[in-house]
Amino acid sequence: MSHALIADLGGTNARFAIVPIHEYEPLEVRVLPCKDYDNFFDAASEYINHCSVELADIDAVVLAIADPVNKPVIRFSNxxxxxxRSEIESYFGKDKAVALLNDFDAVGHCLKVLSTDDVIEIGEAKPVDAKEPCWVVDSGTGLGVSCVVPQENGPSIILLRRRRTYRFVFL
Structure with missing residues (x-):
């Protein structure tokens, strides 16, 4: 069976998991403190060495990163x-599918697989129309924001934003 290695890479922790391809349930979730590893590759090696899936059986790698990913060198805030990207491809194998996403863009892509049991309403919520745009806002290394625009035919569009520039209009 083929698997994807997924990881949420933040300033404090790196969360790793294995997901069978075409399934949505992460398996073998493990949180590694970033300060305990000199680099991502040491942390990834530690995770894979204690995982039931061999590196050769990982067909895809998806990294959600707490920083912009559209730069030649991806650095972390904290x-x-x-x-x-080339180093990631070399480490896992040039034949592997690799996706590098901003962490909140990754959260935005996950909204369509959430059930009502996965969502907690805060305050007096109005009914939500899953076909309408929505915002994901949370704090972590910084203030994370993404706007998700669902599409009828195809994946949702995740709107890009300028780093540290947000304007909220309350109606």
């Missing part, structure tokens, strides 16, 4: 890690 830890010394850095890498390039």
């Amino acid at each position: 830890n010394p890690w850095y890498f390039t």
Whole structure:
């Protein structure tokens, strides 16, 4: 069976899991403190060495990163890690599918697989129309924001935003 290695890479922790391809349930979730590893590759190696899936059986790698990913070198705000897409591809194998996403863009892509049991309403919520745009806002290394625009035919569009520039209009 083929698997994807998924990881949420933040300033404090790196959360790793294995997901069978075409399934949505992460398995073998493990949280590794970033400060305990010199770089991403050491942390990834630690996770894979204690995982039931061999590196050869990982067909895809999806990294959700707490920083912009559209730069030649990806750096982290609160830890010394850095890498390039090419280094990730070399480490896991050139034949593997690799996706690098901003962490909140990754959250935005996950909204369509959430059930009502996965969502907690805060305050007096109005009914939500899953076909309408929505916002994901949370704090972590910084203030994370993404706007999700569902599409009838195809994946949702995740609107890009300028780093540290947000305007909220309340109607």
